Amino acid sequence: MSQLIPCIIAGGAGTRLWPVSREAMPKPFMRLPDGQSLLQKTFARVGQLPGVERVLTVTNREVLFRTLDDYRTVNQQDLPLEFLLEPFGRNTAPAIAVAALYVQQQYGDQAHLLILPADHLIRDEQAFAEAVATARELAAQGYLVTFGIQPEHPETGFGYIEQGQPLAGGGYAVSRFVEKPDLATAEAYVKSGQYLWNAGMFCLQVDTLLAQLQQFAPDVLAAAQNCLARSPELSGNKLCQRELDSETFVLAPDISIDYALMERSDRVAVVPCSLGWSDIGSWQALRELSPRDSEGNQIIGEAVLHDVHNCYIDSPRRLVGMVGLDNLIVVDTPDALLIANAERSQEVKFIAQELKRRGHDAYRLHRTVTRPWGTYSVLEEGPRFKIKRIMVRPGESLSLQMHHHRSEHWIVVSGMARVVNGEGDFLLNTNESTFIPAGHTHRLANPGVIDLVMIEVQSGEYLGEDDIVRFSDVYGRAPEVKS
Amino acid sequence: MSQLIPCIIAGGAGTRLWPVSREAMPKPFMRLPDGQSLLQKTFARVGQLPGVERVLTVTNREVLFRTLDDYRTVNQQDLPLEFLLEPFGRNTAPAIAVAALYVQQQYGDQAHLLILPADHLIRDEQAFAEAVATARELAAQGYLVTFGIQPEHPETGFGYIEQGQPLAGGGYAVSRFVEKPDLATAEAYVKSGQYLWNAGMFCLQVDTLLAQLQQFAPDVLAAAQNCLARSPELSGNKLCQRELDSETFVLAPDISIDYALMERSDRVAVVPCSLGWSDIGSWQALRELSPRDSEGNQIIGEAVLHDVHNCYIDSPRRLVGMVGLDNLIVVDTPDALLIANAERSQEVKFIAQELKRRGHDAYRLHRTVTRPWGTYSVLEEGPRFKIKRIMVRPGESLSLQMHHHRSEHWIVVSGMARVVNGEGDFLLNTNESTFIPAGHTHRLANPGVIDLVMIEVQSGEYLGEDDIVRFSDVYGRAPEVKS
Numbered sequence: 001m002s003q004l005i006p007c008i009i010a011g012g013a014g015t016r017l018w019p020v021s022r023e024a025m026p027k028p029f030m031r032l033p034d035g036q037s038l039l040q041k042t043f044a045r046v047g048q049l050p051g052v053e054r055v056l057t058v059t060n061r062e063v064l065f066r067t068l069d070d071y072r073t074v075n076q077q078d079l080p081l082e083f084l085l086e087p088f089g090r091n092t093a094p095a096i097a098v099a100a101l102y103v104q105q106q107y108g109d110q111a112h113l114l115i116l117p118a119d120h121l122i123r124d125e126q127a128f129a130e131a132v133a134t135a136r137e138l139a140a141q142g143y144l145v146t147f148g149i150q151p152e153h154p155e156t157g158f159g160y161i162e163q164g165q166p167l168a169g170g171g172y173a174v175s176r177f178v179e180k181p182d183l184a185t186a187e188a189y190v191k192s193g194q195y196l197w198n199a200g201m202f203c204l205q206v207d208t209l210l211a212q213l214q215q216f217a218p219d220v221l222a223a224a225q226n227c228l229a230r231s232p233e234l235s236g237n238k239l240c241q242r243e244l245d246s247e248t249f250v251l252a253p254d255i256s257i258d259y260a261l262m263e264r265s266d267r268v269a270v271v272p273c274s275l276g277w278s279d280i281g282s283w284q285a286l287r288e289l290s291p292r293d294s295e296g297n298q299i300i301g302e303a304v305l306h307d308v309h310n311c312y313i314d315s316p317r318r319l320v321g322m323v324g325l326d327n328l329i330v331v332d333t334p335d336a337l338l339i340a341n342a343e344r345s346q347e348v349k350f351i352a353q354e355l356k357r358r359g360h361d362a363y364r365l366h367r368t369v370t371r372p373w374g375t376y377s378v379l380e381e382g383p384r385f386k387i388k389r390i391m392v393r394p395g396e397s398l399s400l401q402m403h404h405h406r407s408e409h410w411i412v413v414s415g416m417a418r419v420v421n422g423e424g425d426f427l428l429n430t431n432e433s434t435f436i437p438a439g440h441t442h443r444l445a446n447p448g449v450i451d452l453v454m455i456e457v458q459s460g461e462y463l464g465e466d467d468i469v470r471f472s473d474v475y476g477r478a479p480e481v482k483s
Numbered sequence: 484m485s486q487l488i489p490c491i492i493a494g495g496a497g498t499r500l501w502p503v504s505r506e507a508m509p510k511p512f513m514r515l516p517d518g519q520s521l522l523q524k525t526f527a528r529v530g531q532l533p534g535v536e537r538v539l540t541v542t543n544r545e546v547l548f549r550t551l552d553d554y555r556t557v558n559q560q561d562l563p564l565e566f567l568l569e570p571f572g573r574n575t576a577p578a579i580a581v582a583a584l585y586v587q588q589q590y591g592d593q594a595h596l597l598i599l600p601a602d603h604l605i606r607d608e609q610a611f612a613e614a615v616a617t618a619r620e621l622a623a624q625g626y627l628v629t630f631g632i633q634p635e636h637p638e639t640g641f642g643y644i645e646q647g648q649p650l651a652g653g654g655y656a657v658s659r660f661v662e663k664p665d666l667a668t669a670e671a672y673v674k675s676g677q678y679l680w681n682a683g684m685f686c687l688q689v690d691t692l693l694a695q696l697q698q699f700a701p702d703v704l705a706a707a708q709n710c711l712a713r714s715p716e717l718s719g720n721k722l723c724q725r726e727l728d729s730e731t732f733v734l735a736p737d738i739s740i741d742y743a744l745m746e747r748s749d750r751v752a753v754v755p756c757s758l759g760w761s762d763i764g765s766w767q768a769l770r771e772l773s774p775r776d777s778e779g780n781q782i783i784g785e786a787v788l789h790d791v792h793n794c795y796i797d798s799p800r801r802l803v804g805m806v807g808l809d810n811l812i813v814v815d816t817p818d819a820l821l822i823a824n825a826e827r828s829q830e831v832k833f834i835a836q837e838l839k840r841r842g843h844d845a846y847r848l849h850r851t852v853t854r855p856w857g858t859y860s861v862l863e864e865g866p867r868f869k870i871k872r873i874m875v876r877p878g879e880s881l882s883l884q885m886h887h888h889r890s891e892h893w894i895v896v897s898g899m900a901r902v903v904n905g906e907g908d909f910l911l912n913t914n915e916s917t918f919i920p921a922g923h924t925h926r927l928a929n930p931g932v933i934d935l936v937m938i939e940v941q942s943g944e945y946l947g948e949d950d951i952v953r954f955s956d957v958y959g960r961a962p963e964v965k966s
Contacts, residue, residue: 018804019802019804304834304837304838306830306833306834306837307827307830315820318818318819318820319502319818319819319820319838319843319845320819320820320821320822321501321502321819321820321821321822321823321831321834321838322821322822322823322834323821323822323823323824323827323828323830323831323833323834324823324824324826324827324830325811325822325823325824328808328822330822332820335801335802336801336802336803336804337798337801337802337803337804337815337820338803338804338805338806339803339804339805339806339808339811339813339822340804340805340806340807340808341806341807341808343807344790344806344807345806347789347790347806347807348804348806350789350806351787351789351804351805351806354787354789355787355802355804360802362802379862379863379870380862380863380870380872382872382896382936383897384896384897384913385896385897385936385938387862387863387870387938389863389865407914409892409894409916411892411940411942413865413867413868413940413942414866414867414868430867430942431890431942431943433892433916433918433940435916453865453868455868455870455940457894457896457916457938457940459894459896459913459914460914
């Protein structure tokens with residue numbers, strides 16, 4: 001059989017999982033109780049499928065380095081990684097159309113694309129592999145194949161797929177797709193045994209997909225062709241990545257693959273399956289993955305509870321004391337706290353939306369920000385000073401840069417730093433410090449084999465991240481991108 | 484009339500107001516919405532009473548400097564301050580007995596003691612002054628005078644005083660003291676008009692008090708006499724303070740003045756009064772001081788609320804998002820978070836008790852610690868490093884000291900520092916830094932006229948506060964007391 005190209009689609013902020021999921025650290029990166037992120041689990045799941053020799057990911061530059069970090073620890077076969085980088089989110093149809101064109105160019109008409117959201121959980125990997133094998137049979141016959149999850153309860157948060165006639169090789173024709181139903185309708189669906197949850201996963205042979213797009217969504221296909229032609233392979237980089245041209249990508253219709261194609265085509269098949277699937281669409285869904293204690297509580301971190309039951313408490317850094325409460329979700333992060341009635345955890349998205357409307361940092365950023373070279377956390381800000389903890393991974397290096405308005409004091413608390421400071425170029429060992437006056441060009445690198453951890457105290461009249469002049473950058477960010 | 488000596492009793496941690504009130508920053512220091520602490524309000528209230536020429540405070544060394552800080556801004560008449568410093572809490576009877584003996588020595592038999600808890604609120608200061616005038620009339624006649632608050636509702640959290648026959652000069656004899664009643668009893672008390680809340684405030688002429696103690700609590704009196712004799716005035720200090728001898732103070736019975744004396748004596752009078760009094764005994768009581776918004780919420784700090792009503796949210800530093808909740812108390816501090824059902828805010832004490840049982844720091848300490856010279860906050864701790872923000876008030880100075888195991892990097896972010904570092908003695912201006920190697924004697928002082936704010940990054944194998952050798956200290960803490 002032809003090559004199978006898993007295509008992991010990492011888009012969307014997952015606003016219902018605020019304050020852990022945010023625009024700059026979205027839901028795919030959330031750690032589950034076992035320490036792995038949803039993205040890592042998705043990668044590991046497809047990496048072991050037969051016929052997989054590479055993994056394609058559609059994501060954006062903002063989270064690319066974090067994605068690579070996550071993949072590094074689970075890519076044990078050292079599969080080649082390919083990336084299509086969206087300049088902004090444009091729903092699933094343009095992303096999938098560009099992926100199909102890209103795969104056609106690279107691997108030919110017969111390649112199979114396995115489209116998977118990056119932020120879903122599948123617990124039964126054996127059942128998943130079997131469903132994929134069935135889906136590939138159908139894809140090879142020229143079907144657009146969806147995966148239909150056997151419903152476990154009358155969920156009103158998902159769309160459903162009505163299954164039709166059985167097809168040769170397994171699976172069924174699709175009678176129709178239906179929108180999120182009300183509760184009574186959902187109950188009838190579950191009872192009928194004919195309806196499946198639409199999980200947004202697809203298996204598609206490239207030539208079929210492109211022909212069907214040409215027929216049912218020619219505007220999407222044309223925009224994708226135009227965009228990919230203007231998005232050359234990035235040079236000077238060991239990764240295979242294409243940064244999609246923003247001027248043409250913006251012309252693609254903002255539409256899902258379901259609306260653009262699946263609901264219109266008559267060549268859609270569904271593979272019914274029970275995968276232990278969850279879209280982790282809310283804190284309530286996330287808590288279902290963890291056992292409860294004898295009081296019905298689930299506690300991450302330290303808590304002192306007095307007559308508290310059925311609460312989910314995620315506070316890894318701070319002590320929580322609670323009195324006389326039932327069925328709450330409490331999620332604590334360094335800069336923001338969520339307290340929600342667990343029965344209404346879907347409505348957490350309204351908090352994130354309101355923060356976005358206000359232009360609040362807590363919608364977009366965490367206190368710890370991931371950079372290509374490592375991470376930084378703002379520990380404290382005050383008048384005329386800002387303190388960061390900076391972690392630089394072994395062998396990595398920040399850009400050669402200069403600030404007009406701030407001085408920086410650097411103190412190494414673990415590891416070894418190599419520092420360029422004006423004319424100087426020297427090593428700084430643990431417990432040593434240096435002072436970078438405003439106006440001095442400087443660079444920080446980790447020449448060692450363990451993480452470099454440094455405390456940076458900035459002082460000056462203006463401490464904005466935009467006071468930076470970048471002279472050279474190993475990650476291709478100079479001169480226009482910020483640190 | 485004789486001299487009136489207000490005696491402010493500052494004891495007890497106020498565990499029902501955790502996590503703001505803690506052992507090292509107890510309830511008297513809590514800021515009310517107007518920015519003043521309960522202690523400051525208590526001081527201001529007594530400072531303006533006629534006949535007051537000095538203020539006596541019974542407290543402990545741990546909070547002495549914080550007390551002085553609070554008094555400084557409200558002691559506009561520059562009243563002399565006197566302190567009796569308890570080595571540990573021993574309930575009210577020993578404290579009041581020692582205070583009476585001390586006042587007798589200093590100001591004679593006829594002085595009037597006005598005993599006031601440091602952590603109650605009285606909004607009607609005119610009514611308070613009138614009640615004190617009446618109480619002094621009765622004290623001069625040889626009564627032990629209590630203040631009885633006209634009950635506003637059938638409170639089950641207070642003891643009650645049953646008033647008896649009216650006395651010449653105002654007030655009433657006391658028929659009896661009664662314990663905290665159940666609700667039905669409390670309702671009957673309020674309805675009868677004969678019962679008053681026992682607010683724990685007393686007005687006592689020293690000779691009467693000592694004679695009555697001799698008769699009804701001779702063991703308390705003897706222990707107090709013995710202790711005071713062994714507690715000499717501290718020399719070399721501009722403050723008038725007596726540090727009570729711990730070896731003898733521990734021999735005093737741990738008993739309240741109510742049990743030891745008031746409930747036994749037949750010379751007890753009560754002055755009924757309506758003072759706008761509150762003991763601020765819980766978060767629920769505290770919230771009653773602030774207006775509610777149109778949703779019934781009270782918010783300190785930034786909050787994003789979705790269908791949230793009747794909640795008290797005190798989170799000055801971090802964003803709080805809440806969904807679908809009613810009648811909660813949320814109190815956020817840098818290291819601990821409280822979430823309580825508002826109807827059960829009395830039970831917050833169980834959280835504090837459990838923390839005490841576990842020996843948890845969050846029972847005792849805040850992240851910001853007050854010292855004689857200013858404050859420090861631990862911003863971050865990690866392996867091999869600790870970061871503090873240190874504020875030194877103008878003219879103040881830390882002790883000359885040395886650490887065996889840690890180096891310190893000091894960076895001035897505002898103000899001017901004078902630094903002794905080994906052999907050196909120099910000034911450090913804003914944005915300058917110095918490095919103190921382990922083993923170097925050093926001292927930090929603020930020679931300027933504005934607060935000195937400094938970031939200290941400690942690094943080393945061991946970073947405990949007990950790694951300190953103190954050579955000299957202007958606050959009398961060398962060599963045995965910790966920084």
